[in-house]
Amino acid sequence: MIKKEYNNVLDFLEDPSFKNWAEQKNATDINYWEFWIANNPEKKELIEKAKDLTLGISFNKEIVSSEKVAFEWNRLESKIKATKRAPKGKLKYLKQLGIAASITFLISLGFYFINNTSKITHTTNYGEILNIKLQDGSDVTLNSNSSLSYYKNKSRKVWLTGEAFFQVDKKLSTNAKFWVLTDDLSVEVYGTSFNVNTKKKKTEVFLEEGNIWLKLKNGVEKKMIPGNYISYSSKQEKILEDKNIYNPTLKTSWKDGSLLFENLTLQNALEKIEETYGYSIMFEDDYSKNVLITGAVPNTNIEICLKAIEKSVGVKISKKNNTLIVSKK
């Protein structure tokens, strides 16, 4: 990331950490560059220049909507298909030509439809986390053993099984909504960040920032404000939990690669391990079931994860096929 030689403006401009410093975005980068500048006073002028160019001018961009782009593409595509097929017709062929043209039109319509309805699906295995950038600019982090699908050109409506963290871009120009659909409910948003988890035959939604509306399968609508956590099951037709969570990282830390436990019994904590890595758990004694655990473990490396748990609560965990056997040390 950080280059060793900085001799011209370009060297700075092409360094992402420099951009972070100029925009005062990332504490590590800010510290690094403050230190670097103090130690390289002769580069002051160059730095000033690069900073000016990096910050530049911010514009409210007026960008055409994706609906408009799709419409214009449809127009163009019919023209392409028409010029491709239309023969240099004489008058007596006019009828056939008319038929040919309407067939071409139907075909292009069909192509348009197929193109728009081809489904894109992202899936993850156990112990795998995937970062997805959707066409509209929204970011999705997909947790292990989960899947996210949407139709091409319609990435603002997604279907989720498993768990994902969403950072949805606001569409200022069109005010277009973003939907997440699960078996239990749909989440309707304009621009915000939130976590959705459908593991364990229910859907849990945790809102970190902004506002969202939930439409539960039983027809009830619920507005959520930051910090709200709701879990709903369509099978039981009821809200299982509705509370506030004051430490958001407890619900979202998985996206940064770790599972957080705060005063959980090992049994509860290992349920998370079950979900994440796809093992089933067996306890050999009551001590290992009920001992309390607090701390963070990695969610993409089972070896380190198990070692950390063994060390922090004094148990032994052995793997047998797809089962983890836990016993007191």
Added chain:
Amino acid sequence: MNKLTDKFIWKSLKEGDLNAFSVLFETYYPQLHSYGLKISKDVTITEDTLQDFFLYIYEKRENLSDLDNIAPYLFTSYKRFLLNVIKKNKKIKYLDFTTETINDIQFTKEELIIEQETESFRNKNITKLLNKLPKRQKEVIYLKYYSGLKAAEISEIMDINYQSVINTLHKAIKSLKEEISILKLFK
């Protein structure tokens, strides 16, 4: 789009792959739409020429040369395409353009993001200052900060070397900064 996909999409387009062409269209249509509007200041002309331009690209696809980087090619040829149409329209007196207004980018007050502490009157002045800059400086600013192109791509579009892009940009930003600080003095 990164370089690899650019190369791949361009190659597929040359082979007549309509899906690749649709990706190209969806990626660049919004940027070229804004660019066209800035040049022509007319929605109908912009959208009609974009249709004709993309159709032209598709029809000529077999004769197009290989490209590693699509953006500069599209921006340059679309601008040429659009200016030809505008000039033709001018001849038949369909539009009242003067040579100066063609291709002279104007920024509007609404397009500038207002900082919290900046008062609206000053924001209006920044727009004025921006619009007072020489034509080429405005275009470089537009391509860099509005279209989000890289300096190397801008140098290709405007047919000037990379260092000139940097210098032009810096000159523009510097004079803006100076004017703004003078404004602050008289506030």
